[in-house]
Amino acid sequence: MASVNFLYRSTKEKSNLVLRLLYRYNDIDYVFGAKTKFEIEKTYWSKQHKKKSKDIEITNKQTDVNNELNKIENHVLKAFSSENIENINKEWLQTQIDNYYNPKEETNIPTDLISYIDFYLDYRKNEITETTKKKCRVIKNKLIKYEAFINKKILIKNINDSFKNEFVNYQKERMYSQNTIQREFVTIKTFCKHARYLGLETHHQLDGLRIEKQKVEKIYLTFEDLEKIENISKEKLTDSLDNVKDWLIISCYTGQRISDFMRFTDEQIRIENGKHLIEFTQKKTGKNMTVPLHPKVLEILNKRGGKFPYSISDQKYNDFIKDVCELAEINEPTKGSKLVETKKGSKIFRKQSGTYKKWELVTSHIGRRSFATNFYGKIPTTYLIYITGHSTETMFLNYIGKSNKDLALEITNYF
Template structure:
């Protein structure tokens, strides 16, 4: 029987964790020491990681992240141990096992100190942990980096990613008409990749942690309860030609209402079916696994959702593609006269026949800015203050209250005004 222990054996503020493989053979105890490439702070490891009852969600999330990585390392070592005769176990053997664990960053003849070379391996390394949509976002940033690197006429090294890089990269993106938030997301992604490289022992700039993506506050587009009611009552509107209310329009309309009262992503609610519904204490619940997070969710069904199921003989609307859904719900909202002017951004061709699309911020009719995400945001915004925030966070799946409040666009002033209700 073997086990693996992890230790912090350094006087430095941040260091890679050490490990010990302990096992018994021929009635004798053996210990073999080794080194991981998992970088961690001394303060966290000593003061925060051992905590059992954690109220701070950030510490809890960090503890989960660390434990997941250490469990992977431990399992990798123990699997190798079980395939090896104890007489062959040594410090050199353990080092080979660890090298094998970090193989993506140790392949021979690969220049992984170069940003794009490492970036490609990073995506490969993460492909089983993230969704296809996230991989697509990573590759979009990779393509942007390749175009930027071509303008430099040289290969970017991971250690080149510093404040000077950020400024020059942002200027390049602005010259290509990218929005400030698209640029900020790209910088954040590049920083994530570089931090991953840092944990794997590759040199990074001492300024890496100083990179702070500059996000611009945008208007949160959502549907009010009154607007949702207008959408529900399309058939009752006197100024709508019944011929316009096609099966496809009404099908998308019902999905839109469902999304506004369940708070889920289109990748999840579009998979809803009656077999997912169960009744507990007389209350109908829907149980499913979120596609993005792989979390099993149990969400109560609002009366508005039950009304739609009742008129459809207990069935959910017909599933359609994300693209068709996005197109139809714009038509739905236009028919419902949700056409007040709001500030927002949407992708448009930069100039005719350029085939280059960028998000353009300006004033639009509200229905033009409606997309599949609006139901989830409407749920979170409309029910904020009516339902305890902790319950809303459970339904939406946000990791922290801070993230949730940013999502619905609540500022300190908004929170202060909410607080006055209790004085």
């Protein structure tokens, strides 16, 4: 339970009162203070405000002051009751007081989840990427089907443990993978937390809702695999496959996403101290990058008269690199998952785990992971993280599948 009191904290004869918010959480007492815009005289506050008086003017002033302070107190306590307690701090308190004096214009904010997704996309249209918008729309379409299945509106305030369990069961019956369900549920929570930020009611269970990730195999092309790919005889390759083969090698030696490397041009290359560098802006992160070009990439550029291969669609690239790796006989039995038609002729595909020839598991992302994995331990991790763009070393190590045991064994090399 929170409480509020007001203090006069100035040496001046007239000053604004300070509001102090007090509450206990996990057996710890918290106190935050913030300045109001309510100005009062020091003499009145210290000598007259809380004392009974026969002076009608003082009595009337006490009533007016108490009414205003009660309004401020109620505003703050109402905001406190609807906020995640872990978000409360001095800045939050000052924001609530500012909102009291300058209330936000009332906006017709949707309270059902599906409508809110459109509202969210419009609200954050200048902050999120097209890829994120596309993912949000995919989730929205799934929720539309789920809403039709349960025949009732999905309200934001009802996103709780019961909703999670029912939605997970619904998705599993349609053969979606555990990690797809987990990833999309995280996004659903993001919508709800954004709604709470704007003042909508959310369920008290929201922050504690979790879906476990399933461990997946980290598929990558070794240097030996890449050598096989480089050595595919020209007779086996069409022009299209030769183009894709070169892109695959480029991706494995630059560590970039397909959204970036497929846009590489010779105009982005500059030479400093005899070293070839490529400068570009990452599409996903917006980061300006300068990446050194590996000799393997320079070989391809020399072969093509200083030009990169021609660009193709993501889908064609995904299909053709499997053909290239099959021609290179990348046949090592490998655990992983691939898209499989649920029923013959259904045209509905879901990921299915199993053991396959490695070439069957190759996707456009494999170049980035191959770069990170192959050069781990050969190039300082700090430099690798710069090129791959991971935020932390922990994220990077998880990305290439390094466990605590792996790290411990590697450390023994220094003993």
